[in-house]
Amino acid sequence: MQFIRQCFGMSKKVPQRIVDPHHHFYTPSVEAGPGGHSGFLRKLGAPDYPPEEYVKDKSQLNIVKSVHVEALPDDGVAEAAWVASLIKEGRAPTVKAIVGKVDLAAPDAAQKLEALVKTSDLVKGVRYIIDYDGPWGEDNGTHPEVSRHGKDYLRGPEASDFERGFSLLAKHGLSYDLQCAPAQLPAAAALLARHPDIPVVLDHAGKVRKLDGGSADAAKIEAWRAGVTQLAKLPQVRVKLSMLGFLVPGWTDDAAKEAIVVGLVKELLALFGPERCMFASNWHGSGASSNADYCDECQPTMTELYEKFQGWCDGPLGLDAEAQAMVFAGTAEAFYRI
Template sequence: MSRFLDAHVHLWNRATDPQPWIDPATMGAIDRDFAADDLERMLDSTGVDAAVVVQSSNSTAETRRLLMHPCLRIAGVVGWADLTADVTAQLDELDPAARRRLVGIRHLVHVDPDPTWLGRPDVGTGLEQLAARDLGFDLVVRSWQLPLAATVVAAHPGVRFVVDHLGGIAETDDDAGWEAGLREVATRPNTCAKISGLAGVVSGGDRARLRRVVDVALEAFGAERLMYGSDWPLAELGAGPVVWRGVVDELIGGLSPTERQAIMSGTASAFYGLGA
C-alpha cells in the first residue's frame, strides 16, 4: 500500500505557544488548541498516514516542544531558527534525539516587519548553514515577495527551498503577477512547492481559478517537485481538510500513477529526507 504524507500541518497549545494572529471574531473555527488526537482524527478522515508539522511561531521553544511531541504520526518537524545568528550553534543546542526529527526550518517571512528580511546578507549566511546540515527551508511568502524569493533561491543553489501554499495565491487577486513570480522561482532546480493553503479558494467556489492555479504549478514545477499539504487546521477556515483532499485528488486525477504518488508522498519524502 502506498504511504500518503501531508506535508503541511500545525499543532499548537496556546498556553505555551500563543498564537496572537488568531482573530476570534473571524477565525472562530481555529480559536482553540490543536493536539495529537485532533491531528490523528484529521489524518484518518483524509486517508493520510503521516504528516510534517510546521512551526507556527518564530520560537525556539515551540520548535523544541514539537520535536519532543510523542505523536507517532509526525513524520518530521519544520522548526524555526534565527537565521540572522549562528544557525549551526542553535542546531547543536537541540537534544540529539529530538534533532533527528528536525527536517527543515521556516521563518514567517510573510509577516516579518522587514519586507526585505529574506534578502539580508546574514540570512543568506544562515541559509548556507542549513544546507551544510542538509536541511531545507520552507518559503512562506506573499505573492508580491516571489521576485525576492526568486533572487534568493538563485543566489543559494546549494540550498533546498520549498514554496509554501503555492506562493500566497489565495491572498491575492493579481493572478498574472503571482504566476510570473512563481514561474521564476520554479526555473531553479533547487525549488519545490506545496499545493496547500488553498482550502479558502475552494470554499469561495471558483473551481476554474483553482484549476488554472494548479495547472500553472504543474507546468512550472512538474509533479516531481510538488507536494500535497492540507494546511490544517487553517484549512478549517475554508472548505476543510476532507473536502480539500478530495479536490486535490480531482485536480491531479488526470496525471499518471507515478506523478500522483510524487505529489501525495514522494516529493515530500525526498525533500524532507523521510525515506520511502
C-alpha cells in the same frame, strides 16, 4: 458542503496513500507551555490544536507520514523539542519530520541552528515566515508573524543578514520552507540561485492573494506567475499545493472560483512537474484556518479537501497513477528525506 462534491464531477474517492508535508500543533492556552506558544499565538486568539485533534481530523485518510511545520512559536527550539517529545510519547504517530523556526537574520542564528538540530534527528528543515508587502495591515499580504519585526528580509537592508543565516542551512543538511509574498519571489529566486545546495520548498503555492475573478486578478496573477516561473528554473526548489482558500477565498462553495484554483494548480504542475509538487493539508484548528488562513468562513473537512484534490487529479489535471503517487506522497518523502 453539498457543493464541494459537485464541481468537475468529483466523487468521494480519496488518495490511496498520503504523506502530509505541512501541518501544525500548538497549545497557546498553556501558560509558559513546553511548545512555546503562549505569547504571540495567544494574542492572535488561536485555540489549542494538540496532536490528538489532528489524528481525529484526518479520520480514515491513509496518512502514512507527515511533517510538522513550526507554528509561530515564541521559541523555535522549545517547540521542536516539544514536538519530538510528542512523537516519543506516541501522541503524534504520523510525524516523521520536524521543520523548526529560526530567525536566520538574527545575530545568534548560528547558535540557534545548532540548538535546533540537537533537539531531534527528525529536524529536517527550517521555516521563518518572511511575507512582507508593506507595514502589516488587514489589506496587504504581510503576514502577522512579520508584524513582530516589520522587516523585508529579501529586499530590505536585512537581506544580507538573512542570506548569511540562510547559508548555514547547508552545513546542517537542512532544507528551507520559503513563505513570502508574491512581490518578493524574484528576490527569493536570486537568493536561492546563489545557494543551489540548499533544498527549498515554496509554501502555499506562492501565496497569490484573494483572487475572485474580478478585474484586479490579472495583475496579481502576472506578478505571481513571474515569480514562480523564476523559482521553477531552480532544480532545488519544490512547491506545496496548500492553503488554496487564501489564493481564492470561497472556492469550496463556488464553481467559478474553484476553476481559478484549478488553473493555478495546473500552471504550477506544468512549471515544476509532479515530481516537484506536493499537496498538503496545512491542517490546524479548523477548515477555515487550514484552507484559507481565515480569508473566508468555509469549513471543509480534511477528508473533503483530499476528495477535492483527488477529483482534480482524476479530472481537469489529468494526472496518471505515477504522477498522483508523487504529488500525494513521493515528492514530500524525497524532499524531507522520510
